[in-house]
Amino acid sequence: MVDWEDNTRKRLLDQAERLFAEKGYAGISVREITAAAECNVAGVNYHFGSKQGLYMAVFQERWASRARRLQQGFAGAIAGLQDPGLSDVIAAMARAFLEGPLTDEERRNHIHLMQRELSDPGPALDMIVENVMRPYIREVKKLIRPCLHREVDDEQLEIYILSMLGVVLYFFLARPAVTEILHRQYDQDFKSDLVAHITAFCLNGIQALNQEK
Amino acid sequence: MVDWEDNTRKRLLDQAERLFAEKGYAGISVREITAAAECNVAGVNYHFGSKQGLYMAVFQERWASRARRLQQGFAGAIAGLQDPGLSDVIAAMARAFLEGPLTDEERRNHIHLMQRELSDPGPALDMIVENVMRPYIREVKKLIRPCLHREVDDEQLEIYILSMLGVVLYFFLARPAVTEILHRQYDQDFKSDLVAHITAFCLNGIQALNQEK
DNA sequence: AAATGTATAAAACAATCGTTTGAATGTCAA
DNA sequence: TTGACATTCAAACGATTGTTTTATACATTT
Numbered sequence: 001m002v003d004w005e006d007n008t009r010k011r012l013l014d015q016a017e018r019l020f021a022e023k024g025y026a027g028i029s030v031r032e033i034t035a036a037a038e039c040n041v042a043g044v045n046y047h048f049g050s051k052q053g054l055y056m057a058v059f060q061e062r063w064a065s066r067a068r069r070l071q072q073g074f075a076g077a078i079a080g081l082q083d084p085g086l087s088d089v090i091a092a093m094a095r096a097f098l099e100g101p102l103t104d105e106e107r108r109n110h111i112h113l114m115q116r117e118l119s120d121p122g123p124a125l126d127m128i129v130e131n132v133m134r135p136y137i138r139e140v141k142k143l144i145r146p147c148l149h150r151e152v153d154d155e156q157l158e159i160y161i162l163s164m165l166g167v168v169l170y171f172f173l174a175r176p177a178v179t180e181i182l183h184r185q186y187d188q189d190f191k192s193d194l195v196a197h198i199t200a201f202c203l204n205g206i207q208a209l210n211q212e213k
Numbered sequence: 214m215v216d217w218e219d220n221t222r223k224r225l226l227d228q229a230e231r232l233f234a235e236k237g238y239a240g241i242s243v244r245e246i247t248a249a250a251e252c253n254v255a256g257v258n259y260h261f262g263s264k265q266g267l268y269m270a271v272f273q274e275r276w277a278s279r280a281r282r283l284q285q286g287f288a289g290a291i292a293g294l295q296d297p298g299l300s301d302v303i304a305a306m307a308r309a310f311l312e313g314p315l316t317d318e319e320r321r322n323h324i325h326l327m328q329r330e331l332s333d334p335g336p337a338l339d340m341i342v343e344n345v346m347r348p349y350i351r352e353v354k355k356l357i358r359p360c361l362h363r364e365v366d367d368e369q370l371e372i373y374i375l376s377m378l379g380v381v382l383y384f385f386l387a388r389p390a391v392t393e394i395l396h397r398q399y400d401q402d403f404k405s406d407l408v409a410h411i412t413a414f415c416l417n418g419i420q421a422l423n424q425e426k
Numbered sequence: 427a428a429a430t431g432t433a434t435a436a437a438a439c440a441a442t443c444g445t446t447t448g449a450a451t452g453t454c455a456a
Numbered sequence: 457t458t459g460a461c462a463t464t465c466a467a468a469c470g471a472t473t474g475t476t477t478t479a480t481a482c483a484t485t486t
Contacts, residue, residue: 008463008464023239023333024237024239024240024333025240026236026237026239026240027237027238027239027240027333029442029443029444030443030444030445031442031443031444039464039465040464040465040466041444041445041465041466042445042446042447042464042465042466043463043464043465044444044445045444045445045446046462046463046464047463050444050445051443051444051445112332115332115386118386118387118389118390119325119328119386119387119389120236120237120240121389125389125390128390129390129393129394133390133394134394137394155395155397156410158394158395159395159406159407159410160410160414162383162384162387162391162394162395163380163383163384163410163411163414165383166379166380166382166383166384166387167376167379167380167383169379169383170375170376170378170379170380170382170383171375171376171379173328173331173332174331174332174375174379176331176332176334176338177331177338177341177342177346178375180342181342181346181347181350181371181375182368182371182372182375184368193372194372197369197372197373197376198376200418201373201376201418201419202418204417204418204419204420205413205414205415205417205418206414206417207417221433221434242472242473242474243473243474243475244472244473244474252434252435253434253435253436254435254436254474254475255434255435255436255475255476255477256433256434256435257474257475258474258475258476259432259433259434260433263474263475264473264474264475
């Protein structure tokens with residue numbers, strides 16, 4: 001194995017990631033992937049054993065490391081502040097997803113791949129939940145709890161964090177519908193508006209936790 | 214055509230709706246659908262012309278009418294109140310989606326079908342946006358605007374409404390992940406908690422619109 | 427009763443699916 | 457140079473895809 005740059009394998013992962021994100025596992029054929037990667041059909045089975053093996057490799061070798069970069073982007077933004085407030089944490093969350101360290105295409109692939117696994121549980125869901133979502137939520141909880149004025153139990157806090165994730169991911173996920181409804185392009189302008197909006201919306205939303213009922 | 218009950222056609226729509234919602238358009242074959250509907254493979258092409266025709270029929274003959282029932286459930290809950298406040302509108306929105314006039318299975322199918330079209334634009338997206346989402350958003354806008362203390366431009370209000378929809382739909386969509394993370398069953402108990410939470414979260418969120426900045 | 431139209435079924439259609447085979451490459455060590 | 461290994465390729469595998477054809481059963485109309 002020539003390990004400094006296994007070109008066919010890399011091209012296959014590149015195109016598989018893009019096409020699986022775009023059309024879903026069942027929506028794309030091995031031949032379409034190999035055509036896009038400009039290699040032979042057999043390449044998939046040679047390098048990854050099967051179509052499913054290629055799918056899992058996309059998550060293990062691409063998706064997981066991107067999730068790590070996202071989390072680091074978030075943690076880094078927080079680490080730069082001393083005594084970060086609630087709005088700092090929420091703004092950092094939104095920014096990490098919408099303007100974070102990833103390119104636009106990486107971001108789109110990343111979120112679509114995640115989304116598909118979350119709604120149609122596939123072989124990669126366990127990895128996503130255990131290795132990415134759970135540690136992420138634990139981290140955010142540790143950051144948020146000191147900002148609250150009263151004790152809040154774990155589950156309630158987790159639901160709030162999931163709500164914030166929901167808002168962020170949904171604007172991404174439903175992008176075709178959102179842009180058509182609002183008559184706006186999904187450009188930098190719109191993204192800035194979204195980050196500001198999401199931060200304000202979720203900040204107020206989570207203040208519900210701060211109020212005695 | 215025997216029109217009082219065309220049995221095969223009805224069974225095909227029943228099973229197609231369930232299976233398209235569960236596995237997506239590309240994820241299910243016409244043979245799996247006809248097997249579930251206990252009829253011949255040719256039934257799909259005879260009654261609907263093609264697989265895609267069956268898919269569109271699911272949206273036109275099933276999904277659209279359910280969307281109407283959802284909207285009526287929402288409108289009816291509001292109509293019962295005089296001078297409905299912001300929290301009334303939001304609670305009615307959440308309840309219509311999570312505890313509304315649909316059965317649990319109808320609700321699951323409905324939201325999954327919608328979700329798939331929103332994220333992978335298919336032939337039914339235009340219908341969803343123009344005939345369902347846009348009228349719905351227009352209606353909610355009319356209800357919310359009188360509750361606000363200051364003038365808010367259309368787009369901002371629309372973004373807030375989309376955010377609320379995002380929270381509601383996301384808890385549905387990512388149900389497999391959500392229940393695993395929270396270690397909870399998706400039962401009546403949990404649903405009540407969700408409605409209460411979403412209402413509180415979004416109510417506070419939208420209050421951002423009420424405050425001078 | 428004969429003719430017509432509708433609905434279902436069995437069988438086959440060409441096309442495409444994921445996968446495997448076996449030969450042709452190139453690379454590097456012995 | 458030889459032998460072993462890694463990689464790519466064209467070709468073909470059997471299975472499954474959506475669709476069509478042909479035949480049959482039943483109902484309604486003439």
